[in-house]
Amino acid sequence: MPSHMEHAMKTMMFTFHKFAGDKGYLTKEDLQVLMEKEFAGLLKNQKDPLNVEKIMKDLNQCRDGKVGFQNCFSLIVGLAIACNDYFVVHMKQKGKK
Amino acid sequence: MPSHMEHAMKTMMFTFHKFAGDKGYLTKEDLQVLMEKEFAGLLKNQKDPLNVEKIMKDLNQCRDGKVGFQNCFSLIVGLAIACNDYFVVHMKQKGKK
Numbered sequence: 001m002p003s004h005m006e007h008a009m010k011t012m013m014f015t016f017h018k019f020a021g022d023k024g025y026l027t028k029e030d031l032q033v034l035m036e037k038e039f040a041g042l043l044k045n046q047k048d049p050l051n052v053e054k055i056m057k058d059l060n061q062c063r064d065g066k067v068g069f070q071n072c073f074s075l076i077v078g079l080a081i082a083c084n085d086y087f088v089v090h091m092k093q094k095g096k097k
Numbered sequence: 098m099p100s101h102m103e104h105a106m107k108t109m110m111f112t113f114h115k116f117a118g119d120k121g122y123l124t125k126e127d128l129q130v131l132m133e134k135e136f137a138g139l140l141k142n143q144k145d146p147l148n149v150e151k152i153m154k155d156l157n158q159c160r161d162g163k164v165g166f167q168n169c170f171s172l173i174v175g176l177a178i179a180c181n182d183y184f185v186v187h188m189k190q191k192g193k194k
Binding site: 038 | 100101
């Protein structure tokens with residue numbers, strides 16, 4: 001049985017391929033749909049919508065608007081690091097950590 | 098309800114903090130335990146054990162052997178990219194993709 005981490009990695013891989021389809025990369029439109037469907041909760045709670053626009057712009061600028069697996073994962077890493085920073089500060093404030 | 102991707106990100110964050118504890122970073126020993134417990138399946142199927150040793154060495158060389166969230170996530174990205182490359186080749190060979 002895969003561990004939680006292995007399962008999480010599998011989810012990320014499969015989600016990329018679900019939205020990329022046979023062509024193997026995400027277009028700007030695919031990425032927009034992926035973000036809206038898979039990060040709806042995160043985007044809703046984003047206090048600065050410009051941050052998300054900036055991410056989208058950065059991603060779209062690279063390689064003719066084709067976002068490959070590695071670039072897509074970089075986006076997820078950026079989001080995870082931002083979430084982690086928030087989590088650490090939030091937990092410290094609450095004194096739970 | 099969080100999406101699959103949001104859940105996967107949460108799993109990765111919480112796993113890091115589970116092994117890092119209050120100090121907020123992983124030591125060499127913490128990382129070894131995390132790898133063995135969370136990537137057991139992946140490591141078992143790794144054909145070249147030197148690759149894993151190399152990852153561990155690279156990670157341990159940075160910042161006095163303290164592996165923070167960002168570095169830990171870089172490791173996961175590296176593993177995910179390797180898995181994805183295998184997945185794409187494997188699926189193409191089988192003609193399922």
